[in-house]
Amino acid sequence: MNLSLVDFLFYVFATISVGGGLAVILSRNPVTAAMFMILSLVGVASLFVLLEAFFLAVLQVLVYAGAVMVLFLFIIMLMDVGPESGKGTALSKKRLLSGFVAVLGVGFLTVLTLEYSGVAADSGANWQDVSEETRVEGANVVFSKSVKSFGYGLFTKYMLPLQVAGFLLLAAMVGVIVLSKKKKGESNDEDTEDSSLESSVPQPEEA
Amino acid sequence: MDTIGVQDFLVVAVLLFSVGFLGVVLRRNLLLVLMSLELMLNAINVALVAFSRHSANMDGSLFVFFIMTVAAAEVTVGLALLVALYKKRQSVFSEHMTLLKN
Numbered sequence: 094m095n096l097s098l099v100d101f102l103f104y105v106f107a108t109i110s111v112g113g114g115l116a117v118i119l120s121r122n123p124v125t126a127a128m129f130m131i132l133s134l135v136g137v138a139s140l141f142v143l144l145e146a147f148f149l150a151v152l153q154v155l156v157y158a159g160a161v162m163v164l165f166l167f168i169i170m171l172m173d174v175g176p177e178s179g180k181g182t183a184l185s186k187k188r189l190l191s192g193f194v195a196v197l198g199v200g201f202l203t204v205l206t207l208e209y210s211g212v213a214a215d216s217g218a219n220w221q222d223v224s225e226e227t228r229v230e231g232a233n234v235v236f237s238k239s240v241k242s243f244g245y246g247l248f249t250k251y252m253l254p255l256q257v258a259g260f261l262l263l264a265a266m267v268g269v270i271v272l273s274k275k276k277k278g279e280s281n282d283e284d285t286e287d288s289s290l291e292s293s294v295p296q297p298e299e300a
Numbered sequence: 301m302d303t304i305g306v307q308d309f310l311v312v313a314v315l316l317f318s319v320g321f322l323g324v325v326l327r328r329n330l331l332l333v334l335m336s337l338e339l340m341l342n343a344i345n346v347a348l349v350a351f352s353r354h355s356a357n358m359d360g361s362l363f364v365f366f367i368m369t370v371a372a373a374e375v376t377v378g379l380a381l382l383v384a385l386y387k388k389r390q391s392v393f394s395e396h397m398t399l400l401k402n
Binding site for chain 1 (some may be wrong): 301304307308309310311314315316317318319320321322323325326328329332334335336338339342345346349350352353355356357358359361362364365366368369370371372373374375376377379381382383384386392396398
């Protein structure tokens, strides 16, 4: 059995993203978790590259690994939360129940995927050479690698959702400013710093 | 199987989603719960792009763009709420958020 380069890269990047995700939920220190989160996000971006969605890969690195995770790290260091102490992890009834629910949900998802991934695979031959007949009828934007088709789709078929997304970002920005504004009569000198920090975050996304 | 197909990407997406789900349910640090939410959204993005590539249709990829937008907005608001909560309670652990209990 010989692996082609694409297959090999797929396994490497899949391991990086899933392993990074596992390390996120297993690490006690939030800063370590954030670092592994960046690793996982870059792994997902590499998977996007393998799927030939280059623009989304760039966006993933810029928006997630760049903006969102930097914001996370700022907040972690602002709050000065130390590593989670192990004394609260004693198995209470509630935690046992939530663990049971989690395992049940994961099992359900896995069974569902194993059951239906074959159906998905049958409907088209191979993701690398998609023939004409597997293209979905009635869709006016055909998948392509170029950013141009991305912009075309956004500004024709998805014009209204794009406007709504822009408005959502504006609403989030205003909401964050209101949330982190210093209230009257409250004298806390750390307030002014983090309000300016957070209100500036949604803006680069809009560009 | 000589080459990877859409189902392999789906398996990765399910694994990532399960990891995120476990994080949301089992972790008590609310910062890590938010991060796990991001992991789940990323898993959905992987599945959407894989299906988009599979069916030679741009719609899935465009939807990923909107998911990213919503995720960024959600994270900023969530973190602002967390900071406000931390100022009041001096804690980010979910078992200390008991204002509405009983």
